[in-house]
Amino acid sequence: MNDQLKTDPSKPAQRMRAGSMTLTLGPWIVAAIALLVMPYIFTSNSALTIMNQMWITVVFALAYNMLLGQGGMLSFGHAVYMGLGGFFCMHLMNYIEDFGLAFPLPLLPLFGGLFGMGFAMIIGSFSTSGAGTRFAMISLGVGELIAACSVIIVAFFGGEEGISGDRTYGLPFFGVEFLKQIEVYYLISFWLMLSAVLMYLFSRTPVGRMANAVRDNPERAQFLGYSARWVRFYSFCASGFFCGIAGGLFAISYEILTEENLNATSSGVILLVTFLGGVGFFFGPIIGAIAFTLLQTVLSLQTELWAIYVGGLFLATVMFFPGGLAGLMMMHVPALRLGKAGGLVMPYIKTLIPGAIGVLGVCALIEMTFHFRHAAKGDHEMTLFWTTFDSHTVMPWLIAGIVAAVGLGVARATAPAMKEAWDEANTAGGAS
Amino acid sequence: MSTAALELTGLKKSFGKAEIIRGIDLSIGKAERHAIIGPNGAGKSTLFNLITARFPPSAGTVKLHGEDLAGLEPYQINRKGLSRSFQITNIFPKMTVFENVRCALLWSQGYKYSFWNLVNRSRALTEGAEAILEQINLLERRDLPAGTLSYAEQRALEIGITIAGGADVIMLDEPTAGMSHSETDYITDLIMKVTEGKTLIMVEHDMGVVFGLADRISVLVYGEIIATGKPEDVRADPKVQEAYLGAALEAEH
Known part of the structure; x- marks a missing residue:
């Protein structure tokens, strides 16, 4: 643990300030x-x-x-x-x-x-x-x-x-x-x-x-x-x-x-x-x-x-x-300094994109609930993510629910791998 | 006769009904290394806190170089040349090691509350801080957040901060508490080195450290000093042996 923290005073570029950055x-x-x-x-x-x-x-x-x-x-x-x-x-x-x-x-x-x-x-x-x-x-x-x-x-x-x-x-x-x-x-x-x-x-x-x-x-x-x-x-x-x-x-x-x-x-x-x-x-x-x-x-x-x-x-x-x-x-600065930030790209894509899609699914559910409760009577049509649909039918709810569940589920399943990649990227030595 | 570096007269402190410090008279000369020892709960840390105005005394006076410190705030006392460390490590954990020491130099280099100077521009500050870091062997750790240092390194840093301002009276509260043998030796040497020619007052439990460092020792028991003198005299004092030292010395053998 201490090895990665040690800095070389002769190399100003390696210096990192705690709490504030030298600009x-x-x-x-x-x-x-x-x-x-x-x-x-x-x-x-x-x-x-x-x-x-x-x-x-x-x-x-x-x-x-x-x-x-x-x-x-x-x-x-x-x-x-x-x-x-x-x-x-x-x-x-x-x-x-x-x-x-x-x-x-x-x-x-x-x-x-x-x-x-x-x-x-x-x-x-x-x-x-x-x-x-x-x-x-x-x-x-x-x-x-x-x-x-x-x-x-x-x-x-x-x-x-x-x-x-x-x-x-x-x-x-x-x-x-x-x-x-x-x-x-x-x-x-x-x-x-x-x-x-x-x-x-x-x-x-x-x-x-x-x-x-x-x-x-x-x-x-x-x-x-x-x-x-x-x-x-x-x-x-x-x-x-x-x-x-x-x-x-x-x-x-x-x-x-x-x-x-x-x-x-x-x-x-x-x-x-x-x-x-x-x-x-x-x-x-x-x-x-x-x-x-x-x-x-x-x-x-x-x-x-x-x-x-x-x-x-x-x-x-x-x-x-x-x-x-x-x-x-x-x-991400330590990983960049170690030249290992590249190894984080794929794990990030695998976890964060499904996560983002899942969050959008949750947002869709929130928006639909809001529309369902607050839109004028008889106004069943709403537009979300460039799609127009009827908020009083089951299908959109099902789709949004599945997108949310699957997206967040995938993110959750791949999170440990991302964590591992993160630890690896922040450890000095080993394969880079 | 020259005035004492630190002179305590009739110093008392009570918390409610409990009398913790029960009348202390003590005079510590210039460039003397003085250790205060005593069993747990004797009031050693309280005595330190009274001297540095962390608490106000209930009675009595504290004089630094003959000047009464009554009513002064800690920062004012510090400006008069008295600096202290704490029993529990007391540094600036989120700032770098270098930054910790540099902050300790600011006042003594006359910067006060200046907002028209840039600290990075001052070579005297940078060099001064680096000289201190070299003395305490932390130059290599210069740019790490102080909170990430090992315990012994943090204690060394605290000693560095304490001496950096150039105070001539240094008070250290259990500088080797919780350290291994080798760490203790290291810190003892460090203290020896950095307090050269200064007045040192320290509270310490480790008898090896005390007898190695101190010119004189005071024994504090239940808020009173029962003996003051050269290490060998104190060691021989039957009162001290009875109250405290005997047990500690036996334990050592």
Whole structure:
């Protein structure tokens, strides 16, 4: 067992960081190019809208993971910091409109960030003295409090209809007025890139490193000269700053903020997104945000029940892959290093494809049940997987049931072989 | 006369009605290696926790280099040059071995809560951490998560973390607990090496380690020190033999 763990200090390429990955410049350049060319690949307006939403969620999720993954603080009310930053930006936008201020719109998220950080400083001053249940409960309480305030302090939150504005009244920025969606896309992409780089660099600073130490073992950190509380406080403020930036981007993109941006549901979603992507790696929340936004937007066009599937996926992640999607990917690094990843392809195909087909069979059963119970009376026809059939006959149920049973059965039968292949691929030496 | 590295005066601690530490006066000089021994439940670990402000004392004072530590938080005491290890291995399990040591260096190298420096850029940090790893023979394990090390290696790492900050008063709580003979010898040599010229205060059960390392020994029984002195004097002390050592020494022969 120890042989495969031993690393050779003379070969930097073999080094693996626990908990976080050392990213070199490469991935950043790839990411920047991807951000630049995406609108040329997905040109439709709806695709742009989806990408805008995705990148805003990425900023938010990365900021959230500064607490959850890096600092070990579970917050249940983090939408507050993004929401407040967004509300503040909406007000700024309206001031610009009302008083004709010469203010370039691209700078707006910075002020959202500062506002988010300011609020985080107030809350953090008393919530960061512990990381456990106390912190989680305070975050939940503050979240509820602010969400409740949104209908009470109407001047700031705009009551039930929220605050809306118009981004195009700012000072034209080098001739750009942000009338077009594509201009907003590049504005968001710029801030995404900047925020992601800054958040990554933060994790490499002394206080960022100590955040990991405090997460792992607050008491030991105290005996290294660091107050666990102050380390948490700095992480909390930094997280609040980047949440505020996400809020500012949201304000620019949607031109409206409501109570929905502050409430517990939004806080829950970001927790789900981050966990789905994987809290243990810096890039985890990025994957989570992309996957979740795609599920939310694309899947919701296909089925009303999309939330059930997302919930199921989340549960499966928590139970079987606590490292999230990023953890799942990084699990394969040792096999790749040993040059044995190829041996995993066939076992994966044999197990995962039947498994996926089986899951689709289960989904079909769920959809049919839903249609059977909730479709208008007399409407027996439904379309599923490009097939139209009568949901009140036995045949479709039989087929879906058999597909589900056989698919899952085959997956179950081949799972031990996959496990064996996995162990083999992760053991040094032997036939490769 | 120079001030003692660590001076305890009338130190007491009660948990409810139970008096665990019942008035301890002890003065430990600079660069002295001092061992605290005693039967189970004598209050050795509690004494450690009182000195490092893990618990507040019920009465009495703790002075580090003549300075009263009352009311200070553990991290403030650490900054004044007192560092400790724990009876139960206390490291950062999910971080790499290198990262563990580097974190221990941050404060002493003046980084404080800086978020404008990148730790990878600092050669002093990297070299400092690697020098410590070399001292504790863990250079080869540099990039492994600390939680995957063997028990003895984790104990060695903890000693490394404890000394890394450059503290001049080192407190080790049972550094060889649960170790095999060869591991114990290894850790003893390690302690000898890394505490050169520093004040060492250790709680230890293994009499071989104690008599090999310590300049002076204090015997703690039921919250009181019944004897303090050179190893041979303590060994000869009839009170000590009666209370504790006799049985242990007999067991050794």
